Amino acid sequence: IRISAGGRTFTAVLVKNSSAEALLKLLAKGDVTIEMEDYARIEKVGSLGTQLPRNDKPTVTGPGDLILYQGHYFVIYYDHNSYTFTPLGKITDATQRELKDALGSGDVTVTLSSDNQ
DSSP: OEEEETTEEEEEEEOSSHHHHHHHHHHHTOOEEEEEEEETTTEEEEEOSSOOOOOOEEEEEOTTEEEEETTTEEEEESSOEEEEEEEEEEEOSOOHHHHHHHHOSSOEEEEEEOTTO
């Protein structure tokens, strides 16, 4: 998938689970724009506006990890954390610094789109 924020577009590879498959089906209908807030200076989080299946498991995150939290929050990590939530994928073409620069220090609008559009 493609993730656009802060004037940059990143590429992400999704994991193989029912949550990621549901996200792909959602993106097949069109782009999804999410208003994301900064949380704890380690992640951006925003509601997808719909519920996806959960595949929660203990997870240690790193920069670029994409997470589904509580079934409807989309999270982009730009630092490390550990918690129980659903892995969705990982941004493959950005460093931690590039993610922080694009996502900024406050709220940000992020657009998700399918590679198949």
